[in-house]
Amino acid sequence: MNLVADLLCLLACLTAVTCDRVYVHPFNLFSFNKSTCEELESLVQEGKETFVPVSIESKTTAAYEDDLNVKDKLEAPSLSVPGRQKLSYLKHFVYILGARFYSVLREARQGQNVLLSPTSLYGSLVSFYLGASNQTAADLQRLLGFVPPSGEPDCTSRVDGHKVLSSLRMIESLIKSMDEELLFSKMLCLFSAPGVPLYQLFVQDLLPSTDALYVRAVDFTNPSEAAKQINAFMEAKSKGQTKCLLTDIDPSAELLFAVDVRLTVNIxxxxxxxxxxxxxxxxxxxxxxxxxxxxxxxxxxxxxxxxxxxxxxxxxxxxxxxxxxxxxxxxxxxxxxxxxxxxxxxxxxxxxxxxxxxxxELTIEGSSDLQELLADMKLPALLGKGADLSKISNISLTVGKVINKAFLKLTGDGxxxxxxxxxxxxxxxxxxxxxxxxxxxxxxxxxxxxxxxxxxxxxxxxxx
Structure with a gap:
């Protein structure tokens, strides 16, 4: 399976049907430009501030957990020409990766219902790309579908993950902006081992990509108790909607990532x-x-x-x-x-x-672990113990499960x-x-x- 060749063919096809008079390579819509590259060094220095998440058992709301539902009121978005171009290209990358993940789940769960969210899974990988450096960042960028046209290993050959997350959020904004018959929500939770510092900049970069973000510390060395605590926490934060997220946890894990995406539509x-x-x-x-x-x-x-x-x-x-x-x-x-x-x-x-x-009439949900999906795709090391996630923490992290839960309900008018x-x-x-x-x-x-x-x-x- 030559993923790079497939993606290059896809980009060629997209270019052929683009009717804009000024040619813009799709990679350049998402990459760093030269002026931004000059600012990166100072941004790296600003991103060195860390914090230690409060315990999952804490009854107080942490200062770093902002209520996005207050400051992220979604109005009807207006798309510029570059914005439309970004979505046009990005949707293909989202589909290709989503279809690959679906093929893995289809084989693993023969005869069973299957549900996944390609946009959510893609966004999870982009989140880790924002926290990755060196070869891990390059490997994640390639998996996401972004192959630089020149191949030169400089700053402009790197994708700006903020632009990608912004485009994914625009898709979600378009969904929610005009529709009273539809309920869409997205919750993201980061759970770290006690005492593990996380970079403030990394967490702040994730804020615009979700309706609610929670970052808490959990003792993974007692797996059954940790799973019970996480399940209870997410059920409480989702007001009873998200249940039984986990059944087991790797006691050696230092970071667990969980996204819950829900859509209810009265057709x-x-x-x-x-x-x-x-x-x-x-x-x-x-x-x-x-x-x-x-x-x-x-x-x-x-x-x-x-x-x-x-x-x-x-x-x-x-x-x-x-x-x-x-x-x-x-x-x-x-x-x-x-x-x-x-x-x-x-x-x-x-x-x-x-x-x-x-x-x-449908009520269907599915849960998948991105770590297991990557292992089945012969990419177990991508977020494995050797992964360079030095933009998430100043210590070497072992990532446990990366859970993506999807929920879909389709009903009539009653x-x-x-x-x-x-x-x-x-x-x-x-x-x-x-x-x-x-x-x-x-x-x-x-x-x-x-x-x-x-x-x-x-x-x-x-x-x-």
Missing amino acids: EQASRLKEPQEFWVDSNMKVLVPMLSVTGTFKYKADASGTFSVVEVPISKTTLLVLLQPINGSDLAQVESELPLQSSAWLQQLSPREIRLRLP TDQPEDTTEQKENVVFLDVTLNKPFLLAVLEEKSRAMLFLGRVTNPLHGV
Whole structure:
């Protein structure tokens, strides 16, 4: 697997379709420029101040934990041309890495529901990139998809992680800015071993990337007690929404990183069918599940191979739901094995159709450890014990788990609808699309088409 070659090909394709008169290499949209490079040395000196996090058992709020919900009120963002360019390029890097992580989870959790957030996982890696130096920083930059066009190892060949996090946050701002039918939240927690100093600048750099940030000290040498404390802390801070984040902890760890991303959407104009409907988990097993019905002009395609179809549905003012289901007797395992997920072609070239769609009402969540995903991708050392994370702490850190939890809930408007009373337009034939067997789903931000969630539903009743 030649990731560098794949990314260079992707950049070439992106360049070919760019219609701007002035050519700007995508790398240069995110890299340090010469004037910024001249300021870096002074910034390094300013970043030497450290603090020791308070204990997770402390009842007082630490001074370094700012309430972002007060100072980060998100208004309708206006994107400049460079801003749109950044999102256009970044969404491809997010998708490629998210698809790779999904492929790993798909193999590890065969027959199970899977859910991950490509933007969240990507953001976690960018966070560690901000804390990395030397070869670790170079390796992380390469994994994130940023290959310098010149290859010269100077300051301008490095990506500014702040710009990347800012673009990721813009995607989240676009999601939340105009939509009352949608609830989106993101919480980030850093847990360090007692007495471990962290650089203030590193923590401050993470503040704009999340709705809430908590940094606390935990004694990892008693793993069961540490897991219990962390689970209780995150449940309390999420007001009961985040439960059972951890089951085990490496007692030698000195830093644990956890992100919880949650999205709840009341699908526009979707109603619940009066009676539960059959959903075939496999050819021998079916369950009865609550189903939603929504009718309208949606984008659709049936693959040329005749093994799957794709429908794209606006589920709010700012988000799109893409659903892929097997057809003509094929099953999801077959489709997944043949679908080149590394390419986003399955999300493209859909055409408008009048569709009557029925899909399960969903509450699904997934949790993944970035350390395990990297190990499965043959990159165990990237954040391993030899990693240079000298911008996080002035001591050599051993990173434990890097947890990314994703939660997605799709509901209707709360009204019941009989199965056969959908109003039909005059002289219009509706295509009936019913998701009553395992399927893939993706949630995209509408303007940038960046992928927020990617998952597989094998049984809608096993969501949480």
